[in-house]
Amino acid sequence: MASSPSLLVVIALLALLSPAALAAGREERARIRVYVHEQFSGPNATVGSVAPSRLGGNSTFGEVGVVDDVLRAGPDPSSREVGRYQGLFAGADLADANYFSAITLVFTAGEHRGSTLSLQGSYNFPGDEALERAVVGGTGGFRMARGVSLLKVVSTPPEAAVFQLDLVVFTPRQRY
Numbered sequence: 001m002a003s004s005p006s007l008l009v010v011i012a013l014l015a016l017l018s019p020a021a022l023a024a025g026r027e028e029r030a031r032i033r034v035y036v037h038e039q040f041s042g043p044n045a046t047v048g049s050v051a052p053s054r055l056g057g058n059s060t061f062g063e064v065g066v067v068d069d070v071l072r073a074g075p076d077p078s079s080r081e082v083g084r085y086q087g088l089f090a091g092a093d094l095a096d097a098n099y100f101s102a103i104t105l106v107f108t109a110g111e112h113r114g115s116t117l118s119l120q121g122s123y124n125f126p127g128d129e130a131l132e133r134a135v136v137g138g139t140g141g142f143r144m145a146r147g148v149s150l151l152k153v154v155s156t157p158p159e160a161a162v163f164q165l166d167l168v169v170f171t172p173r174q175r176y
Helices: 003-023
Strands: 027-039 047-051 064-072 081-091 098-107 116-124 130-139 146-155 160-172
Touching: 027 081, 064 098, 130 160
Parallel strands: none
Antiparallel strands: 027 064, 027 160, 047 064, 064 081, 081 098, 098 116, 116 130, 130 146, 146 160
């Protein structure tokens, strides 16, 4: 394991450089809270499985699904719509219900209108209390973004769910 010390040095440098870049004024930090409104069934369903697992039974390995949820400013269904929560998920674990997901937040209104954020990560359904994903990029005002997102269940009325999505996003001050 000759690469272990090198990996630790890289991790330590990354941990030191981010606060230094922020303090030096080369990066901006944004804290964003939006709410994901998801409809499970009916004519307005916003999430669904498009390909079942080929292993059958209760297996989720290989299952593929899509999502196109509404992003709102608050947890109330009548709160202002600010965008869409779009992406896909795939069962990626032979032994458990772990999924890989790739999500794009498309901001269509408000302060971030015209920008997107890309999230990526894995989650255990329904085991995870809060779902943490990496912010791996963005467009518009979030070009070259990085950061973290945390998704928590707010409510689960019949046939629907509302999630609180908190993001911490870092972007370079200099736009490319």
